[in-house]
Amino acid sequence: MKFHCFHFLPYLHADLNFRDKGKVSLWMVSEHDFDAEKCHALYSRYLDELELVDTLGFDGVCVNEHHQTPHSLMPSPNVIAGALTQRVKNAKILILGRALPLVENPLSVAEEWAMLDNISGGRIVCGMVRGIGIEYHAAGSNPAESQGRYFEAHDLIIDAWTKPGPFEFDGEFYEYRYVNPFPRPFTKPHPPVWIPSGGNVETIAWAAAPERKYTYCQFFNAPYEGVKKTLLSYRKAANDWGYEASNDQLAWAVPTYVADTDEQAMAEAKPHIEALFNDFMSFPKEMLLPPGYSSIASMLGAMKAAPVGGRGGGRTTVEELVEKGIVHIGSPETVRHRIRTAREEIGLGHVLAMLQFGTMPVDLTRNNITRYAREVMEPLREEFASQTSVSRVPEHV
Amino acid sequence: MRQDIVNILDYDVPVAVFGTGLPNFVLLSGAGGPEMCYPFADRLSEFGTVFVPEHPGFGLAPNPSWLKLPSDLANFYALLLSKLDLKDVHLIGHSLGGWVATEMAIRSPARMASLTLISSAGVKVRGTPIGDNFLWSPEVLPSKLFHHPQPPVSKPAPTDDDLIRHLKRQATVAQLVWKPRWHDPALQRWLPSINVPTAIIWGRQDQLFPVGNANLLAEQIPNSTLHILDDCGHVAIIEQPDAVMEIIQAQLDGDVR
Numbered sequence: 001m002k003f004h005c006f007h008f009l010p011y012l013h014a015d016l017n018f019r020d021k022g023k024v025s026l027w028m029v030s031e032h033d034f035d036a037e038k039c040h041a042l043y044s045r046y047l048d049e050l051e052l053v054d055t056l057g058f059d060g061v062c063v064n065e066h067h068q069t070p071h072s073l074m075p076s077p078n079v080i081a082g083a084l085t086q087r088v089k090n091a092k093i094l095i096l097g098r099a100l101p102l103v104e105n106p107l108s109v110a111e112e113w114a115m116l117d118n119i120s121g122g123r124i125v126c127g128m129v130r131g132i133g134i135e136y137h138a139a140g141s142n143p144a145e146s147q148g149r150y151f152e153a154h155d156l157i158i159d160a161w162t163k164p165g166p167f168e169f170d171g172e173f174y175e176y177r178y179v180n181p182f183p184r185p186f187t188k189p190h191p192p193v194w195i196p197s198g199g200n201v202e203t204i205a206w207a208a209a210p211e212r213k214y215t216y217c218q219f220f221n222a223p224y225e226g227v228k229k230t231l232l233s234y235r236k237a238a239n240d241w242g243y244e245a246s247n248d249q250l251a252w253a254v255p256t257y258v259a260d261t262d263e264q265a266m267a268e269a270k271p272h273i274e275a276l277f278n279d280f281m282s283f284p285k286e287m288l289l290p291p292g293y294s295s296i297a298s299m300l301g302a303m304k305a306a307p308v309g310g311r312g313g314g315r316t317t318v319e320e321l322v323e324k325g326i327v328h329i330g331s332p333e334t335v336r337h338r339i340r341t342a343r344e345e346i347g348l349g350h351v352l353a354m355l356q357f358g359t360m361p362v363d364l365t366r367n368n369i370t371r372y373a374r375e376v377m378e379p380l381r382e383e384f385a386s387q388t389s390v391s392r393v394p395e396h397v
Numbered sequence: 398m399r400q401d402i403v404n405i406l407d408y409d410v411p412v413a414v415f416g417t418g419l420p421n422f423v424l425l426s427g428a429g430g431p432e433m434c435y436p437f438a439d440r441l442s443e444f445g446t447v448f449v450p451e452h453p454g455f456g457l458a459p460n461p462s463w464l465k466l467p468s469d470l471a472n473f474y475a476l477l478l479s480k481l482d483l484k485d486v487h488l489i490g491h492s493l494g495g496w497v498a499t500e501m502a503i504r505s506p507a508r509m510a511s512l513t514l515i516s517s518a519g520v521k522v523r524g525t526p527i528g529d530n531f532l533w534s535p536e537v538l539p540s541k542l543f544h545h546p547q548p549p550v551s552k553p554a555p556t557d558d559d560l561i562r563h564l565k566r567q568a569t570v571a572q573l574v575w576k577p578r579w580h581d582p583a584l585q586r587w588l589p590s591i592n593v594p595t596a597i598i599w600g601r602q603d604q605l606f607p608v609g610n611a612n613l614l615a616e617q618i619p620n621s622t623l624h625i626l627d628d629c630g631h632v633a634i635i636e637q638p639d640a641v642m643e644i645i646q647a648q649l650d651g652d653v654r
Contacts, residue, residue: 029532136575137532144572286532291567292575299564300557 014070097127144292224325247349275358416442425494454569471500588617600629
């Protein structure tokens with residue numbers, strides 16, 4: 001089991017009373033008060049937090065990409081990753097991920113990742129995502145071409161890294177007379193590719209294919225039973241391809257908070273986790289699901305799905321989030337138990353703990369990072385190392 | 398009304414046909430689908446025969462591989478006119494259908510007698526925003542499309558087939574118009590080549606495409622007349638059918654003012 005820390009770098013001074021002002025979301029359509037001094041201070045604070053994560057011996061620090069929202073100060077994750085190469089000395093830097101269809105020139109992504117791979121000495125992980133639906137409004141890219149552009153950009157990047165150049169790339173969406181990036185990746189044949197997603201079945205089957213075996217990372221807003229079903233569907237897909245997936249191919253990003261007791265953890269995390277789910281991550285369906293973004297079957301499922309949190313239902317509470325296993329909030333033993341269960345039931349190989357979320361201030365965050373490292377990560381590492389073989393391979397559902 | 402199926406390039410396109418005799422009208426619908434045009438097509442059939450095709454990609458059949466842009470639909474409908482051997486066609490397009498009709502008038506006007514554009518897509522006045530229909534929820538949609546929205550009527554809950562049809566049509570519309578949004582600069586450059594009599598009809602309160610778009614079309618299309626309708630939103634054939642009928646009648650009489 002690998003332990004990582006995921007950080008959204010939120011602009012936590014955003015006005016969360018946006019609904020009182022007639023706004024529907026903190027994303028894209030709202031005006032914001034932006035204070036550059038505060039923003040500068042936040043970047044410094046967050047880089048310090050991720051440096052602490054490295055010092056405490058985590059396996060990786062994780063960043064990602066969102067646009068036009070205080071939810072995340074990372075419209076370009078590669079910029080943050082570049083800064084992290086100088087702060088984080090041992091841990092891997094997981095970029096989860098870069099939204100490929102949003103860029104007009106995906107060859108630049110192959111180039112930037114090759115740079116980061118060389119600068120970091122082979123410590124980056126390259127997450128390839130489509131971006132959530134709202135990014136197609138924000139970037140203007142056509143959601144109906146999202147899947148086609150995604151797969152083609154992936155092929156281009158892998159080819160650019162692994163095939164001798166110069167060569168010609170003649171795609172439906174991207175066309176290059178010369179593909180010959182320089183520098184080449186540090187890691188041979190190329191940096192690890194992860195596929196972070198919300199559970200799209202077509203994407204899972206594709207990621208699990210024998211020529212890829214990409215680590216699939218389930219994102220943070222699903223109940224545990226859903227996470228389990230999705231990750232086991234990856235195992236099933238691998239079986240269908242004719243091999244057994246390793247634990248290393250399965251990852252889960254989950255908001256996590258540790259305190260002395262379950263009650264204390266819930267009380268301390270409550271305002272911040274509820275701000276994340278109800279305010280920072282709130283948008284109407286029209287924003288989240290632009291037409292053509294996913295297959296008709298997936299879109300139909302999403303249309304019928306019960307709304308989560310601020311997406312049309314009432315406000316989600318910390319109690320509800322804990323009960324459904326969407327978050328890990330509790331005493332060290334409670335959190336350890338949840339991770340142990342996921343390892344036993346799913347064969348989970350990577351847990352990405354989001355240890356700052358929503359409006360969580362610096363003292364709580366640093367305390368949370370430290371306690372998680374000492375009282376969750378370290379004991380579990382010992383516990384798992386003492387087990388001779390990895391837990392049984394789960395029955396597939 | 399009868400429903401015909403016409404096979405073109407291995408695609409079965411459903412065509413609703415209203416009335417009989419000459420002249421022939423072809424009415425190309427907006428993104429809402431052909432059904433929105435049926436009441437008006439029925440009225441228009443007092444003059445002749447009205448053909449209302451369902452745009453490829455709007456039904457349950459898989460999208461044809463050639464379908465990427467509105468100009469693809471224009472090429473397709475040129476084949477439809479040939480296949481049905483329609484001559485001297487009065488081509489009417491609403492919204493998305495107006496974009497396709499404008500493309501046809503530029504590319505293949507041989508079978509056309511006139512062009513009528515109703516709140517047509519296809520052009521954009523630089524710097525003037527258009528409405529963002531892709532962010533309009535089903536609840537606000539009527540108040541965005543109509544100046545006087547009708548009170549909602551209670552309908553049976555949609556079946557899975559209804560939802561699939563809706564999602565698929567929306568995906569096709571996104572494929573066609575998302576970027577550049579609802580317009581094509583190349584189309585705009587060739588407007589001066591249109592040589593059929595053209596009527597441009599617009600609701601003054603259109604919240605999707607502002608009246609400035611109507612002015613642009615009228616300025617760029619040589620033999621055109623401009624009709625701005627009061628108390629009218631984006632769907633003049635529903636909100637002001639009498640006025641639209643009068644304009645088309647005048648167009649037929651060759652007396653467009």
